[in-house]
Amino acid sequence: MGKDAFVEVTGDSFEGEKALRMKSFSKTACGLNRRYPTLGKGKRIRAIGDLLPVKKGGFTFRYKLIETKGDNVRFYVIPMGEDNFETATRAIYVLPKIFAGDGRWHIGAIAFDYSNLPDVRSVQVAPRINEGGEPGPGEVIFDDIRYLEKVGWHLRVEDIKLIPDPDNPAVSGVIEIEVDNTGDDPAPVNMSLSSPDKLTFSPLDLPESVNPGERVKLKWAVAGLRSAGSRISVRWNSYKDEEERFELVLRPEVKLVGFGPSETVLQMRGEYELRLSLANLGGAISGPVQIEIDVPQTVELKEGERSLRIESLNPGRTEFWWKIRPSRPGIGTFRVKVHSKDLRGPSEAEFTAICTEIPEEKSKLRLRSGGLELLFPENPFGYGLCAVRVESEGRMGVIPWLGMIVYLTKDGERRKAYFYADRFTLKGESIAFKARHTDEDGVNWDLIATFTPDGNGQIKVDLELNVDKPRKLLAFHGLRLLVGEGNFGEAYDEAVLPGIYYMESPETSLDTTFSDPPYNDQHAPHPYKVTAPVMAVRFDSGLVGLIWDPLQRWDGENIAPSSLFASPNWIGATLPVENPTPEKVLFQDEHLLGLFLPSIPKWVKENTLEAENPYELKPGKGLSLR
Secondary structure, eight states: OOTTEEEEEESOOSSSSOEEEEEESSSOOEEOOOOOOOSOTTOOOSOOTTSBOOSEEEEEEEEEEEEOSSSOEEEEEEEEOTTSSBOSOOEEEEOOGGGTTSOOOEEEEEEEEOTTOTTOOEEEEEEEESSSSSOOOEEEEEEEEEEESOOOOOEEEEEEEEEEOTTSTTTEEEEEEEEEEOSSSOEEOOEEEEOSSSOEEEEOSOOSEEOTTOEEEEEEEEESOOOTTOEEEEEEEEETTEEEEEEEEOOOOEEEEEEEESSSEEETTOOEEEEEEEEEOSSSOOOOEEEEEEOOTTEEEEESOSEEEESOOOSEEEEEEEEEEEOSSEEEEEEEEEEOTTBOSOOEEEEEEEEEOOOTTTOSSEEEETTEEEEOOOOTTOBOOEEEEETTTEEEEEEOOSEEEEEEOTTOOEEEEEEOBSEEEEETTEEEEEEEEEOTTSOEEEEEEEEEEOSSSOEEEEEEEEESSOEEEEEEEEEEEEETTTTTTTOOSEEEETTTEEEETTOOTTOOSSSOTTTTOOSSOOGGGOSSSEEEEEETTEEEEEEOOTTOOTTSSOOOOEEEEESSOOTTTBOOOSSOOGGGSOOOSSEEEEEEESOTTTTBOTTOSSBSSOEEEBTTBOEEEO
């Protein structure tokens, strides 16, 4: 199996002197089969070797689970045909993650019945790591595997968790225990909860038994103040005279979810909310939390303190907000620092916002195509900010900049820069902007952005990026369209990214109604998943979006730019999060549509925004996006 996984005989056994140990250090699959001959798929063979010539029954086994990713350590019963190849659906027993690392032996039992499947001749037992479930490190010891004509019942506990009451999260909630019966008789529910920490429990409509193959969630109401270290003991009969136990230790787990203003572009004389979202993902109240914010010189803090001390955070999400008002045009960065002994993950976050004035009636630089109009106000930091208007609806959104790059310096440090032009050129009905960024190593990045109306309600945008010395590029984001900014915000009627999303209000692009995590999140999908190169948002009678050429050779060789879609926008204000859902992110009052380079998946991992392997950008061989 190689250096990443192994199977061996060990002296750590449940009974006797030997047992079977399996370990995978990574995502490598690891397993053991019985020995049997084959002549090839579909070719009948008389001999079955060490396969078991039964079609019904079950197995019991002992196991000590040392490590699991969650559901990747398994015990299978595999039905085999007359060719000694797998021929029907496996019976599956997932070793419960709650036992990982407890150092104790546990019992498992699994029933199977292939008596109505004529193609099945025999079965084999197959312990496995990373052959099913989420792959990752795993380690287990198996012992005392036995075949039985009838297993009886087995109550397997999949997970035990506490769900805080949203209205009173520190002192009330629900203990939810997910169980299933992997045996062949009804399993009695004989389970008790206790705590030495003055917590009380009340069962909520518990069933008397669980039928074979049935999965249920058993629930108890829990009451009492849950401080750090509070313990809940669970005991249950898992199999005949076998008793299992598990102790749930409640601890706080504070996480910085997101930080930023309600909109990306802040207009002069407007008032906005600066928001901070913290989550206590644990089951107990936290200790003190210190919050410190820093606002840029372009913004005035109207309401709220720059430094806050919170004595405790209840389980669940807690939102903090400050009132801010732009004081002068410019590009500024908001920053926050969070201090707590219970904090897990990043303690700092920042958000770059643009303060500007968009005098829509007085803007001299504008483009019109049918009912679509772009307005380019002049700012001290240059041209590039753009208001997007539709004749029937007014303001439909904002383009915050001409382009944005993320790159590595010669010392390997990550840097980000935004493009604004200090000049423009009129060519007939077209406007061409020229912008330059000179980086820390003296390298010049030049961007030319050309806007050309077609007269039929569309405006063509051509972007060309060049450097005068080699650079390692992590991302080049072309125009981003922030739909709803300055008008209807996160409201909408319909939104679409063909092949990925067709949304109607009030759905979000992270909803789990139609797809479970991680598949609900497709904010930066593989380009081949997008069935038509268009994305759009409709509100009332107004509709705006982006159309692009998926076959364009953006560097003269490679095709398929990457698309970016978030409705509402959660990308900018949310810290990196695994398997995002609406409950795990901070939404802004806008919808995000965009394109970026280099492409997924050659450089960029799907649903991320920067290259894992930097793109080597060279002088004389620039990038184009249109």
